[in-house]
Amino acid sequence: MKPANRTFTRAVNRFNILNTIRESGRISRVEIAAKTGQSRASVTNITAAMIREGIIREEPCRCKPSRGRKRIMLSLNPEAAFVVGVKISAFQVGFAVVNFVGDVMSSLVMPVRAAEREEEVVADLIEDGVRHCVADAKLRMEDISGCGIGVSGFVDSAAGKCLWTPLKNSESHIRSMVARRLGVDTYIENDANSVTVASQWFGLGKGIDNFLVVTVEHGVGMGIVVDGKLYRGAACIGAEFGHMVLVPNGEPCRCGKKGCVEAYACDGALLRRARRILSRRRLLKPDLDRLTIEDVTRMAREGDSGLRRIFREGGIILGQGIAGLIQIFNPERIIVTGDGVRAGDLLFAPMRRAVRKYLNKEQAAVTDIVIQEWNDFDWARGAAGFVLSELYKSPLDKSRPAR
């Protein structure tokens, strides 16, 4: 074997071992050899180097010792690397510092009118937020291996460019501006794609080759994993599930069309429809200008039948759309997440009923639909998870995003 080939083979073997340890959590060398098909000598060799580098660590097995000897298990060293994630929304910027296994070390949400401010100003604020969050995690900038930015809209991650975002300059150069200020490798990716990749490496998508993530919040977003890979489409503008029209001439959507999934199921749509219903009432009318989606959810939960109907209709449209996705992709799992999960059964019980109604039994039986809890910092955690996936990535994967 040529030396170059030998180096490459070792890199692939090393990736397979690291990946097996990540997927298993804790695993012995013997089990790694069995799972990867590598010899025990090779596993011993490669893991010894990874322990020296501080990427993995040894720990005694919690199980009963067999024949007097305690088995030694291997796991990832959470402190092997730290990365930071940034999520830019129209009205706020979220930050999270995470360790090598995706645990959040510190987080921060700053109210920033990103859609109205000049890009240089937004980049300055991001720099301040990142430095604050890193210090809060008791780390220095030199400890940070990379920064990931998640933003809604059309993002060409491989070229590091935004084709369209809600920022003031929609063809934003925010990635290079932030990279210059922080002096670390910086990546940019569509926010729903970041969350999807983070789920694949650290969350409910771990070990699953075909799954979808649907995010319900200010909008309805989506990420697609097919055969273990994130699917981006020909021009990186695919997976716009939220703007699929399901009701001809239906409710107006912020994209300019009518009857999109988002125009019924996202927070903004639910709030707009609630205001319309409440404005027609004579008695017990709340202050409509101050009404929030949390208020609407609470009132619906307390039994307001008009508001419950809005959630029900949103859930039915969402379910109708998800039934379509299941018929096309036949995924093993669909993870529904985002701030919109606060609605609980108001939205998701009708969604599940609609999925069953619009699918035949065989199709419905394959896909497990999971509603995942959501935290304020989960978008930023997703952007950080995307950077970690770049650190972990297989040497066989050539589609590296721009740094």
Ligand SMILES: [Zn+2]
């Ligand atoms: Zn739309």
